[in-house]
Amino acid sequence: MDATARDLIVLEPVIHNNIWGGRRLASEFGYAIPDGPVGECWAISAHPHGDCTVKEGPGCGQTLSELWESRRDLFGDAEGDRFPLLVKIIDAEADVSIQVHPDDDYAKAHEDDPSGKRECWYILDAAPGTTVILGQRAKSADEFRSLMERGAWDELLNEIPLHAGDFFQIDPGTVHAVKAGTMLLETQQSSDITYRLYDYDRRDANGNLRELHVEKSLDVIDFSMEPPEKGLEADEELARAIEPTGATSLAGAESAAGVVCLERNEDYTVSLVQVLGLLTLPMDDPFWCVSVVEGEGSIAGRRVRKGEHLIVPGYVDSVRIEGTMRLVISHI
Numbered sequence: 001m002d003a004t005a006r007d008l009i010v011l012e013p014v015i016h017n018n019i020w021g022g023r024r025l026a027s028e029f030g031y032a033i034p035d036g037p038v039g040e041c042w043a044i045s046a047h048p049h050g051d052c053t054v055k056e057g058p059g060c061g062q063t064l065s066e067l068w069e070s071r072r073d074l075f076g077d078a079e080g081d082r083f084p085l086l087v088k089i090i091d092a093e094a095d096v097s098i099q100v101h102p103d104d105d106y107a108k109a110h111e112d113d114p115s116g117k118r119e120c121w122y123i124l125d126a127a128p129g130t131t132v133i134l135g136q137r138a139k140s141a142d143e144f145r146s147l148m149e150r151g152a153w154d155e156l157l158n159e160i161p162l163h164a165g166d167f168f169q170i171d172p173g174t175v176h177a178v179k180a181g182t183m184l185l186e187t188q189q190s191s192d193i194t195y196r197l198y199d200y201d202r203r204d205a206n207g208n209l210r211e212l213h214v215e216k217s218l219d220v221i222d223f224s225m226e227p228p229e230k231g232l233e234a235d236e237e238l239a240r241a242i243e244p245t246g247a248t249s250l251a252g253a254e255s256a257a258g259v260v261c262l263e264r265n266e267d268y269t270v271s272l273v274q275v276l277g278l279l280t281l282p283m284d285d286p287f288w289c290v291s292v293v294e295g296e297g298s299i300a301g302r303r304v305r306k307g308e309h310l311i312v313p314g315y316v317d318s319v320r321i322e323g324t325m326r327l328v329i330s331h332i
Contacts, residue, residue, distance in 0.1 A: 088188070097199040100217050101191070107193055113191060115190055118170070134176050145218065268330050
């Protein structure tokens with residue numbers, strides 16, 4: 001059957017204050033945010049640190065974690081104790097800490113958490129000249145420690161240009177940091193494990209330096225990883241893929257009319273979708289996480305605009321999408 005507005009699981013985002021955040025989540029997306037620096041909108045999340053409430057559709061009034069427990073039929077053959085994905089919008093007004101995330105095995109063994117943190121970024125906006133830290137050049141923990149203790153960050157870290165419309169995949173073990181002036185949509189495993197290597201000697205509201213996790217970081221850094229020279233130019237890939245007529249599928253092809261697959265791995269698949277009129281997509285996955293990152297239109301007959309996020313359940317056969325807008329769609 002075709003999806004209808006009643007099938008869509010529309011979520012209320014959870015907003016987080018962050019020392020490096022700004023105020024653009026209100027000005028750019030219209031979110032109601034608290035006072036102070038605000039860095040993160042957890043848009044689709046069942047994580048205990050930010051469990052979104054269903055405001056429309058199946059399970060209205062429940063949290064996503066409650067819906068995951070009570071209505072597993074909505075999520076196809078997805079398994080696990082927790083809804084597996086977490087989608088965020090990040091507003092970095094200042095530099096975010098230099099950090100790294102563990103894989104599943106390390107998270108289970110050292111954090112009693114079922115999930116490590118593989119993530120990816122679609123860059124929504126970037127100030128002119130902005131860069132991103134992605135990867136490092138040391139070949140061992142001893143070499144990394146030596147350079148870090150000397151403060152030789154320029155020698156140690158891989159810093160590359162950043163532009164709106166770029167896409168970056170960040171696997172566990174990758175040293176990384178978002179720099180000031182960046183806004184992005186992040187798709188990740190449902191995890192909140194972050195090991196900080198350096199935080200620019202910033203102090204929290206109580207005047208304390210924020211905690212670092214150097215030893216765990218050195219445990220999980222992948223020293224065999226070659227640092228990249230640039231990100232994927234996702235918007236340019238999408239522009240080449242767009243055709244004025246015809247529908248396409250998220251499944252199968254790397255790119256097709258109006259759809260570009262940005263990343264496919266064991267934890268998630270992420271696609272960038274440009275809607276220019278009518279696009280009908282067959283549902284071939286357990287569910288879709290859908291974020292409207294630009295424009296407005298309708299999904300399954302429900303009006304949507306920039307900044308809205310929803311889940312399409314896996315029991316539908318197809319989804320009719322209309323308007324002029326850009327979407328990021330992810331699934332397992």
